[in-house]
Amino acid sequence: MRAKFVVQLVACMVGVTTSVAFGAATASAQAVTSKPIVAIEKMDDLANSGQAAAFSTMIQSAIESTNKFRVIERARLDKLVGEQARAKSGLVTSRKPGKVGGFEGADYLIYGSITTLSMVRKSDFGSSLLSGMLSNNNGGKTCSGGQATLSIDIKITDADSGEVRYNRRIDETQKLATTCDTQNPSVDAAALLRSAADKVATGLVTAIYPIQIAAVQSDGVIVLNYGEGAVRVGDMMSIFAKGEVIRDPATGEIIANDEQRVGGLRITDVLGRVSKAQPMGAFSGTPTVGAIVRPATADEVRLMNAKPKKK
Incomplete structure (x- = not known):
């Protein structure tokens, strides 16, 4: 009797384990198939x-x-x-x-x-002169660099x-x-x-999916929901707080979003699925989870790199 009970218990445990494993696999498969x-x-x-x-x-x-x-x-x-x-x-x-x-x-x-x-060659007079001096050749060699x-x-x-x-x-x-x-x-x-x-x-x-703040750590580091393939170390980014949705009064379609720039970030670490960034410059508000992050424009980069004025 006891042996029969143990067999039934083991069978139940195997069934539960199989069910959990199947459920996890199904959820994982659904997550994959839901991606565009x-x-x-x-x-x-x-x-x-x-x-x-x-x-x-x-x-x-x-x-x-x-x-x-x-x-x-x-x-x-x-x-x-x-x-x-x-x-x-x-x-x-x-x-x-x-x-x-x-x-x-x-x-x-x-x-x-x-x-x-394409490639554009540019003569490097300084290198050409140095090459001639090192080789004891008055004529020297023609040196050039350039840009691709x-x-x-x-x-x-x-x-x-x-x-x-x-x-x-x-x-x-x-x-x-x-x-x-x-x-x-x-x-x-x-x-x-x-x-x-x-x-x-x-x-x-x-x-399709905007880059967003995933977490704000206690040391001030800001974690973004994208990593490798989307951002690189050194990239300058701007944070935007979600504003009021603006709709077309005729169709009801969303035509704009009244966003406000909060501040800037510099990407310091890029991991597999997330990246970390340090705040740059002054912030007009507190960055929050869910805030939109976009590559900074040239003007925004200059603003972030500007040294604070002395009082």
Whole structure:
């Protein structure tokens, strides 16, 4: 009798454990499937840089690292284009009830083109003179440095409505090391592309889910709800307090939000899913959890870096 009771007890415990594990797995799966899906279209390479495929991969990595979206890989997207054609004919339906066509789950589409990847050489007279002195050559060598420029046009659209949610030209520059020979200075194209990819991810994130204050610690450190892929150490940000919602009196549609700038932040630490920042300059109010955070404008950065006037 006792042995039978023990067997029944163990069976119950196994059932409860299995139920809990299944529930946790189901909740985790639901959390994943609830994330919006982004499809990255093929990047046009108008600059003939040969970097379009690498740039698409970098955008995918940057977006995935935000943990706010799921990304459809390019290989799968090619297959889905065919699925879309069949869906429009009525053979295939999308995951959304009552609809046909669409990229079967793609909520946002990213289009773009690399328009410029160029290098400008500039003569470095000081290095040329020093090279001549060290080599005992009166003529010396011709030394030059320069600057590399990468320009990319990016557009992010709502896959259902076609609404443009983000449309920007991203410009990245890189100072080139000085060389004293006939070879051109080397360009770290990967660094330029990765920086641009991070900005694309930030643009997508802030267009759909704004960066917000997640916590204000007792030591004054402010924790944001985004980490790798959205912000970088040294980034200057501005905090905005949520204001009164302004609606169109004719349609009732929200057309603006009366936000007020509270102060500025400098990103000091970037972790997987969060980042930490230090307040910069004076604050007009107390930063609170939920406040909106955006990249600071040039004028706001100057304001944060300004030294307080002596009394």
